[in-house]
Amino acid sequence: MTDAPAFAPGARRALTHRVGSAELGAVAALLGTDDPALGVRAAATLVTRLLVTHFPGPGTRLLREEFRYPGRLAEGDMVEVSAAVTERLPDGRLRLACRVLRVGEMEPVLDGLAEVAPPDAPPGTETPFDTHPRRMLNALLARCAGRPAVPTAVVHPCDGRSLAGAMLAARHGLIAPVLVGPETRIRAAAETERLDLGGVEILSTPHSHASAEAAVRLAAERRVRALMKGSLHTDELMSAALSRAAGLRTERRVSHAFVMDAPLYPRLLVITDAAINIAPDLEAKADIVRNAITLANAIGIELPRIAILSAVETVTPKLASTLEAAALCKMADRGQIGGGILDGPLAFDNAVSEAAAKSKGIVSAVAGRADVLVVPDIESGNMLAKQLALLGGAETAGIVLGLHIPVALTSRSDDATSRLASAALLRLTARD
Incomplete structure (x- = not known):
C-alpha cells in the first residue's frame, strides 16, 4: 500500500479542464437524451478521471460515490476538478471530498464524497489528465498486447504535446522511440513536461526540414519501422517520405x-x-x-x-x-x-x-x-x-x-488519447 503521508488527510489535487463535446456526447449517448440539464452528469466523469489518472492515480478502485449536482455544465466551460482526502481508514481506504467548479465561480457544478482504494504504485506515476482510456483506445491496446514495441522515429518532437504523446506510447510498449530533432529543444520540452528521457536515443538535427530527412533515412536504412509526426508541418514530413530517392514508396498510392x-x-x-x-x-x-x-x-x-x-x-x-x-x-x-x-x-x-x-x-x-x-x-x-x-x-x-512503413500523423491540437491511439495503429500496421 502507498505510504501514508502521500494520502494523509488534507492532501489535495486540483486540475483545470475545458469541457468538450466528447464528455457531453458520451453522457447523452448513455442516457439516450441530449437534455442540457442532464449534461451536468459529465462532471462525475471528470472527477473519476482525476481519481484514476492523477489522485490517487492509476490502479485506484472506486468503491462509493455520493455526489450532488447543484449546477449546470456546457461545452466550453472551464472548470476546476478537485479531490481532497478527508479521512484515511485503517484498511487503507480513502474518503475524498470532490468538487467541480466553474473557474471564477463559487457555486459548485458537483460536490460530494467518494470512497476509493488507492493503488499500490507510488505517487508520481500518474498519467496525463486527458488520457482516460476510452472504447477505441481500449480495443486497440488490447489488440497490441503481447506484441513487441516497434522502432519508431519521432520526427521533430519539439513541443510538449508531441513529445509527451511519444513517451506515453513508449510507456505502453507500443513504440521504441528515436527522437529526431534539435536536442536542446527536445530536452527543454521534456523539462517543461517533466518527462524522463533516460535511455531514449536522440538524433540531433538543426531544424524541422533536416529532422524529416534524417527520420526518413533511418526508415530507409531499416533502423526504424515507423514514423511519428512531431511538431513539424505535415507537408515537410510527407515530402521527405514520398521522395523517390527515399526508397519508401511502393506500387500503391499513399x-x-x-x-x-x-x-x-x-x-x-x-x-x-x-x-x-x-x-x-x-x-x-x-x-x-x-x-x-x-x-x-x-x-x-x-x-x-x-x-x-x-x-x-x-x-x-x-x-x-x-x-x-x-x-x-x-x-x-x-x-x-x-x-x-x-x-x-x-x-x-x-x-x-x-x-x-x-x-x-x-x-x-x-x-x-x-x-x-x-x-x-x-x-x-x-x-x-x-x-x-x-x-x-x-x-x-x-x-x-x-509506404513500406506506416506514418502516424497527428494534429497539434490532438490530445494524448488520440496520440496514443495513433501509436497503436503504428504498432498494428508496422511490419514485424
Whole structure:
C-alpha cells in the first residue's frame, strides 16, 4: 500500500479542464437524451478521471460515490476538478471530498464524497489528465498486447504535446522511440513536461526540414519501422517520405485514414482519404480502398463493409463521384479489389443509418452498417472527420498507409488519447 503521508488527510489535487463535446456526447449517448440539464452528469466523469489518472492515480478502485449536482455544465466551460482526502481508514481506504467548479465561480457544478482504494504504485506515476482510456483506445491496446514495441522515429518532437504523446506510447510498449530533432529543444520540452528521457536515443538535427530527412533515412536504412509526426508541418514530413530517392514508396498510392469512435455509432469507422489525396481519380481511389482494407484487417475487421460516398445514392453522369463509386464496386465484383464488401454510391446517411437506408429502399450488405467511408475528395473527408470529432465527440487516430512503413500523423491540437491511439495503429500496421 502507498505510504501514508502521500494520502494523509488534507492532501489535495486540483486540475483545470475545458469541457468538450466528447464528455457531453458520451453522457447523452448513455442516457439516450441530449437534455442540457442532464449534461451536468459529465462532471462525475471528470472527477473519476482525476481519481484514476492523477489522485490517487492509476490502479485506484472506486468503491462509493455520493455526489450532488447543484449546477449546470456546457461545452466550453472551464472548470476546476478537485479531490481532497478527508479521512484515511485503517484498511487503507480513502474518503475524498470532490468538487467541480466553474473557474471564477463559487457555486459548485458537483460536490460530494467518494470512497476509493488507492493503488499500490507510488505517487508520481500518474498519467496525463486527458488520457482516460476510452472504447477505441481500449480495443486497440488490447489488440497490441503481447506484441513487441516497434522502432519508431519521432520526427521533430519539439513541443510538449508531441513529445509527451511519444513517451506515453513508449510507456505502453507500443513504440521504441528515436527522437529526431534539435536536442536542446527536445530536452527543454521534456523539462517543461517533466518527462524522463533516460535511455531514449536522440538524433540531433538543426531544424524541422533536416529532422524529416534524417527520420526518413533511418526508415530507409531499416533502423526504424515507423514514423511519428512531431511538431513539424505535415507537408515537410510527407515530402521527405514520398521522395523517390527515399526508397519508401511502393506500387500503391499513399493515402491517409482516420479511425474514429463516434459515441452514437456502434462500431469503429475508418474515414479515408481526408489528409493527403486532394482530388483522387479512379485509380487512386482503388488504392485508397485497398489501403483501408489493410487497415481494417489490422484493427480486427476481417471483412470490412466499405461505403463509397457521394451526395446521392444513385449513379448520375452529373456527379463524377457516383460514376467512380459504381466503377469501384464493379472492380470489386471482378476481383480487382479484394478483401472487402463494397457498395456505392451511398449518401452519408444511407451509409451509417439502417433506418435511412430502409427509407430509401436500399437493399445492401453495406448500407447502414459501414466500417469504412471512402470520401470523394479531401475537402469532404476533412470536414466530415472534424465534424465527427468536434460536434459528435468522436475519438480519433490517424495513419498514413501505402509506404513500406506506416506514418502516424497527428494534429497539434490532438490530445494524448488520440496520440496514443495513433501509436497503436503504428504498432498494428508496422511490419514485424
